[in-house]
Amino acid sequence: MRGFVGNIDELTENNSDFRHVLYTGRNLQLVLMAIAPGDQIGEEVHEDRDQFFRVEYGEGEVQIDGVSTAVAADDAIIVPAGARHNVINRGTGLLQLYTIYGPPEHVDGVIHRTKADAEGSHEHFDGRTTE
Template identity: 40%
Template sequence: MARITDINQQAIANEYYRRVVATSEHLQVVIMSIPPGGEVGSETHPDNDQALYLVAGSGTSVLDGDEQPFAAGDIVVVPAGTKHNFIASSDEPLKIITTYGPAHHPDGLIHKTKAEADAQEN
């Protein structure tokens, strides 16, 4: 069992593109920081459901081509197999808490930048 305290503060303070915070057999918690003008990049997780909670910032969520505003306090649920992207369109970074079911990344993973994440995943 993992207990995470002050997860909103951890997400706000996080400067890394991606940091895995906790992993169990069927679930994973990750915090992300997407810089202004940046994006996650269009991707699909065939075997993972994902829920993204936006702690700070604003932008656009794109699910299977459907663009919607994404603002602090919003949660977007991405079913497995859904093509998706999240774009930071304001002058502040997106600070995101995301969960995957089942776990998607190695426990303890840190990607300091999107370029680092892309290089490791491709």
């Protein structure tokens, strides 16, 4: 197995897709995200998976179970399974981050260029991994 090795700072800061799945393992999934100014991921709950975010560029706000916290480059966020959460871009440029789901959430390799593309797609992890 190859696994995944890459410069995550560079990959994240060069990403302009709303969602770009980089790697899917059996238990973890690595996803790049770029949220447009004034936009958001959208409030959601993952009952059966934890989620980690790391902000690489931009300014925003994370909401976890009704508690709002300002976030910026180099901040890490952990959302436990079952927590209602959202990430909002409060800056003037892209909010660029990566997220790790455990277990995976999305179909391996999926790319949603915009939030509208993501909302129009109802895909979920189908059990297929990167390798």
